[in-house]
Amino acid sequence: MGPLGPGARLGILGGGQLGRMIALAAARLGVKCHVFAPEGEAPACDVAAAATRAPYTDEDALARFAEQVDAVTIEFENVPVETAAFLEPRTRFAPSADALAVAQDRVAEKSFVNGLSLQTALFAPVSTTADLDGALKRLGLPAILKTRRLGYDGKGQARIKSAESGHAAFAAIGEAPAILEAFVPFVAEASVIVCRGWDGAHVAYDVARNLHAGGILRESVVPSGLSRTTEEAARAAAFRIADALGFVGTLTVELFITAEGDVLVNEIAPRVHNSGHWTIDAAETSQFENHVRAVLGWPLGSTRRTGDVVMRNLLGAEAAEWRALAAREGARLHLYGKEEMATGRKMGHVTEVRPRQM
Amino acid sequence: MGPLGPGARLGILGGGQLGRMIALAAARLGVKCHVFAPEGEAPACDVAAAATRAPYTDEDALARFAEQVDAVTIEFENVPVETAAFLEPRTRFAPSADALAVAQDRVAEKSFVNGLSLQTALFAPVSTTADLDGALKRLGLPAILKTRRLGYDGKGQARIKSAESGHAAFAAIGEAPAILEAFVPFVAEASVIVCRGWDGAHVAYDVARNLHAGGILRESVVPSGLSRTTEEAARAAAFRIADALGFVGTLTVELFITAEGDVLVNEIAPRVHNSGHWTIDAAETSQFENHVRAVLGWPLGSTRRTGDVVMRNLLGAEAAEWRALAAREGARLHLYGKEEMATGRKMGHVTEVRPRQM
DSSP, X not given: OOOOOTXXXXXXXXXXXXXXXXXXXXXXXXXXEEEEEOSSSOGGGGGSSEEEEOOTTOHHXXXXXXXXXXXXXXXXXXXXXXXXXXXXXXXXXXXXXXXXXXXXXXXXXXXXXXXXXXXXXXXXXXXXXHHHHHHHHHHOSSEEXXXXXXXXXXXXXXXXXXXXXXXXXXXXXXXOSEEEEEOOXXXXXXXXXXXXXXXXXXXXXXXXXXXXXXXXXXXXXXXXXXXXXXXXXXXXXXXXXXXXXXXXXXXEEEEEEETTOOEEEEEEESSOOGGGTTHHXXXXXXXXXXXXXXXXXXXXXXXXXXXXXXXEEEEGGGGGGXXXXXXXXXXXXXXXXXXXXXXXXXXXXXXXXXXXXX | OOOOOTTOEEEEEOOSHHHHHHHHHHXXXXXXXXXEEOSSSOGGGGGSSEEEEOOTTOHXXXXXXXXXOSEEEESOTTSOHHHHHHHTTTSEESSOHHHHHHHHOHHHHHHHHHHTTOOOOOEEEESSHXXXXXXXXXXXXXXXXXXXXXXXXXXXXXXXXXXXXXXXXXXXXXXXXXXXXXXXXXXXXXXXXXXXOTTSOEEEOOOEEEEEETTEEEEEEESOOOOHHHHHHXXXXXXXXXXXXTOOEEEEEXXXXXXXXXXXXXXXXXXXXXXXXXXXXXXXXXXXXXXXXXXXXXXXXXXXXXXXXXXXXXXXXXXXXXXXXXXXXXXXXXXXXXXXXXXXXXXXXXXXXXXXXX
8 A cells, every 4th residue: 555645634434532642743744633432522623633533333424534634544443344244345444444443352353363373361251141151161270251352451351260159249240241251361561552554564662561450551661671582472472463463553452471571462452552652752662653653654763762761651640740840850740631520430651761771 | 920821722823844843843842832823835834733823913913822821932033123122011922022123223232232242244334325435344244244134055245355245235135224234254053052931041052053155044063163162152042142142042152263263243033943953852951842841931941052063954856866865774754744845945954963063
């Protein structure tokens, strides 16, 4: 697919902070963004040249949107596959509807990953209580029950310590299609972010070690402190996944690292990722800019890291500390312009950058 | 003046690339921008939450604008002083109308600078041909004739090598109020960018050495290669000017450096400046972000330089090289989203960043 020039109009499905940071990166390159988002408060719209507020199922609005832009991408992996499939024949669209479909269903995702000879947690699809009982017997305890679809930030997940708590958790999600995953005794959680162009060229960022609390990312640390072999395995896994999906754009693979240094794929996020926010302040090209470059068909930029970083999310009322954070030496403050400081809501992040040691 | 929080709405007078980069920096901090600009194509509007297209003399539009924002700043020093004076009692406004007035008139500016015991070129105001003849006699040849007002990028300037060419140049500007400046035999042109808060706190960026062609900035290089004494004198001059103006925001002082290392003030730009674009990619806080912080009453951020840089402007058709520039190792490409590639028009810039040597 040939390159679109700097005057290109880039459509973004989704109006959250990831779309906002994609739009800011696109603006640096002279690219005009048009955000399509159903939600009322959409931080991305504040920095975009145009905005459409409509449901993802509104085909008239989608058709108009496709005419007004030169390419469309997503900031949110749960854009309905039907929306992607509707837009794909009408405009340059990346990542593909097929790639989204794989990432949206935890069973399809894990089966796909295993098919590439990459490890995941052991798992079983759960549609009925009988499935659940069989799966609990096979996978053992503890285990994790998750909805197959639409989970994020730990939502729709429960740790199962007994058959009874398994039944309660399945009831709590309304017996929606689910997946039971064996508990992985990991020593670290990590993620690797890669970017792949239409021509198959790809680049990777340094691996981040991630700390979660209550299912929400709190902190990403780079360098990760993991061994070179483990990091190389992580990168190789992400490249294999991106290639197999024919992925175009930035893609993130979340990983479990075991005590033996084994790398298990936990989740594929077919998009820019919270654990890559450090790349704005400490990589030669950010994950957002490389995503825009990939979608538009530009050469990908260097992912070289320019410092050692700790990125911390500002959740809910933590953002009220903006003044102290703005004054802190070496801290780069980012706020997303959200008005409501709900508990656990991602309001911004802070990246602390120190000179690179390794 | 107390701080405005991250939800603040910042008004920007002027819609060019400087306003665009101010808006992008403000967005990082969660601040929503409203651009007020008369011009048809306004690159800043593409990244702002709101825009008003009206002349600077439209008091109804200005009054509405003042009600819709929490603070107003400028990206363009030739915003009429009357506009600033109209807004100043209606909203938090920085820099002040008084500071703009000084910077808009080359005679007032030089007199002000000399009054601070800082050197400028020798100069004389020219209102009539008789003034011009007297000034040419007193200042000698060569000399530079400039309009007192509204000059930028070398426009409204002529180098005078004889009385005849002086008369021709004065006729060419329609005998508008002018200034004759003695030619300064400089060995380098430099600029120093400082930022000053409402509380008088100030920070300075490393001095840039600037190369011009045809009156337009081509390249800024940091570190400047000037002596430590010269750089210290430059910084001290800028702080003295900012303090004397009671300046709030980012202010730039353009300088001539003589063979003896003397520092002469050439021009005050009461705003962020082209020679500070490198700060986006190679300072801990950019000139744009510090400007926003100052206007809103936030603590100023560290100006520490993180690399050695060369910033080159992309003028007119040079921007057509975007693809090669995007692929160049170590180059950070910025494009302003302007549609018309007119000769000499600033379409973007490229910052090449290398590890810091000094």
